[in-house]
Amino acid sequence: MIIKQLSVFVENKKGRLLSIVEILAENDIDISSLSIADTADFGVLRLIVDKPNEAKAALKEAGIVVKITDVVAVVMEDAPGGVAAALRVVYDNDIDVEYMYAAIGKTTGKALMVLRPSDLEKAEEVLTKAGFGAVNPGDIYRI
């Protein structure tokens, strides 16, 4: 399933991350997953939240650069080899992984992963076909 991810520019300054999550808290936004990619100079914070559009508006209002990016939610067995099986499907279909990170879902016995592939539609299609898709949006956004 394709889901909405918030991508946020994080300036390399003390307290920047904190101020971002505080803005989300003030606006009653629930974060279900996050990851940060950082360089020596700046970072990109990626978030899965319950209300992506509201979150974007609130951050923008505060002068923070934010974008909504489409990513694929991948559901797999919460057992050894789970991630490998999913990635095998991606690899076999000649899709590149731009980035990925683990996410928290509600479905018992399953693990959740957020994937940003080089080809979004194709990745979604092949993963769904292989049984790694089909997630209830509520499970991911925790609505």
Next chain:
Amino acid sequence: MTEPMRHVDIETMPREKLEALQSERLKWQVKRMYENVECFRNRMDEAGLSPKDIHGVEDLHKLPFSYKSDLRDYYPYGLFAVPLTDINRIHASSGTTGKRIVVGYTKKDLDNWADCLVRMLKAIGIDKSDVIHIAYGYGLFTGGLGVHCGAEKLGATVIPISTGNTSLQIQTLVDLKATVLCCTPSYALYLGEEIERQGLKDQICLKMGIFGAEPWTEEMRKQIEAKLGIKAYDIYGLSEIMGPGVGCECEAQAGMHVWEDHFIPEIIDPETCEVLPKGSVGELVFTTITKEGFPLIRYRTRDICQLNYEKCECGRTHVRMRKPQGRYDDMIIIRGVNVFPSQVEEVLLKVSEGNITPNYQIVVGRENNIDTLEVNVEMSEELFADDVKSIERIERTITENLRSMLGIGAKVNLVNPKSITRSEGKAVRVIDNRHLV
């Protein structure tokens, strides 16, 4: 429809006639300044010159220069050419480049000043039906009152809002339906962004704007025009010479006309002080030939400029000055290399393909006796991507372009939007932490 000119005979005067007029006025000015201004008299005497040696504009190059430091050395009234009883108004410059300076105007000076502005306003098609929102600073700064008096003389509706309080500015633009905006270009851009952000663009009635008091680029003009949906005109001025309106664009937007019946501009080589051939780039120098209260002969502006003597398509014969390409004072020397903020701006505009507000700040420091150069660039939604690689590519492109433009390396920092100090008057473009004496 183009407005009729304020003074058709003067504004379209053939050069020969214009020079004859300048010659008469120059002689008058030199004589009275010699009699009334001690500093000028001393310099003339030192150069072995008497007012009789000046027969016309052809002798202008013989006259001694005057400098910003004169205004400080003779502070407050030492350079005035009339007694204080004849001075009608005082202005003072904030001194972005040093100590405060004071200038004075007689009744006639104020009239002439307003007239210069009326000429400009008409030259860009403004008439008495326009509502002019003046967000230049009022008070001792010449910007606000200067444009104000011209706009009033034209008979337009003037809103003297002055600077500051952006939300009030926007509310006023919406409520009072101003058609003309006057402010600094960086503030115009900021207003444009705020108006866009608040979704009020369709409630703004602006047709055009007159922007000056700080350097700006053609790309900034395009951005302002697009963001506010207006035509953006350039105005040039400095308190020492008069204030806003020393130079100003006409509808052709092809250089700023300098009203040569009041001011004679020259371009000189700042090193040798020789007058350069027409069309050369050099330091802009002004002589005021009608100013009574605070006249200056060959005043060194420190602005890097170029003059175009060709007749303009608007029909005016008065010389056009190019937008100053920087100031010799703004030049920073980093590791022995001359760096102008305008060069950095050029790189950023190129890299962003005109997409991003060119807000940046140059920070110069010194570590282990070596100069360091950092350029802070504000991140924008257009530049941002969700993957680190793309952002790093932009950072690298800016760094590489800066290196080839400046000839030295610079460290580029991407910072949050609107995090760089945007003064509602002038933008702080350079921070020099070297504290060299």
